[in-house]
Amino acid sequence: MALHKLMVDDFYDDTYKLIAIHCRLEDYRLAYLLNQKLELRLQRKKEDIDMEYLKSSYSIFEWNNASQYVTWNLVSNVCKKEEDSLYSIGLFQTNEKVMKTFNLVPEYKKVDYFIKISEEIQNVNDKLILNKLQSIPQIITSYTVNPSELKSKDHLIF
Template identity: 60%
Template sequence: MALHKLLVDDFYDASFSLIAIHCRLEDYRLAYLLNKHLGLNLERKPQDLDYNYFAASFSIYEWENTKFDTIWNLVSNICKKEEASLQSSGSLFENSTTVTRTHNLLPELKTVDYLLKVSNEHRHFNEKHILNTIQSIPQVITTYTVDIDQIKYKDHLIFD
């Protein structure tokens, strides 16, 4: 009797583009500049993305363009949290020190500050124009398209 193995990844079809943005601006400032330069209307969602049992939360902005059936998401890739460090109980002095831990939404893209996800079933948008427009913003260091097949945690990009 033959054994048939069905892989779930075979059915995965990326109907979105993912753009990495290197920029030291705050999330609200970058959203404003993207709205201004790309003609978007990104608004912050009421709930941030929480992963790793609320160990990290990532700000997310969204705009649904019903005219072109496109959803735009701007999400922070880096979350820095201060946590109390563990000490030995036999310490003579009571020092409460904190450690800053960095969490990434997509661990394989550790240096990327923000991700812009453009979802469209038929991918009817000019990706090169979007990249050039974002790159023309003076505060943006660099931007490029991310190969979705190289991402290990694709489920972190599901925002619904």
């Protein structure tokens, strides 16, 4: 009897482009600037991306361009959360607030936002998008990332 092995990774073959953005703006301000420069219609989704049972959450903006079969996502890579830390000094215990930082894609800790462009037809020119992004003065830098090289590419499935 022949043994057939089914690989789960074979089913998810989503083609998308990923652009990393270094920018200190708030997410809604960056979405507004992207809508102006790239002629998009990004809107905040009702629910954020929650990771590890509400340990961290990341804002996400989306626009589905049905005429060109392209879905645009702007997702935050950084979540800062204040947590209580309890430690003891001798006989006394002290409760202190500590700011913890979580990343959606831990391989790129310095990246503030990602633009994910999911397309059925390969018609989006990423070089043109990068040039338009560089023309926004509030963006420090932007570059393309190869999603197949990411260890945490499953975090970008939404």
